[in-house]
Amino acid sequence: MNKLKIMSANVNFMPNGILSSFTTGNTENRAIDVVDFLIENHSDVDIFTIQELYHNKSRQVFTQKT
Numbered sequence: 001m002n003k004l005k006i007m008s009a010n011v012n013f014m015p016n017g018i019l020s021s022f023t024t025g026n027t028e029n030r031a032i033d034v035v036d037f038l039i040e041n042h043s044d045v046d047i048f049t050i051q052e053l054y055h056n057k058s059r060q061v062f063t064q065k066t
Helices: 031-041
Strands: 010-013 019-023 045-054 057-064
Antiparallel strands (some): 010 019, 019 057, 045 057
């Protein structure tokens, strides 16, 4: 089975540093791929837990590392 690769994403934070939204354009994204993408491309993000993953929008609970 081929692992999907997220090539681009939009990560938005609220003023307190906690996530507001995480969106990708790929409707086939799996949770593990989302986590891998954040680790590789957003090293300033500390992931606490995956809240939900549905359709083409992935919502996560994470904060910017201080």
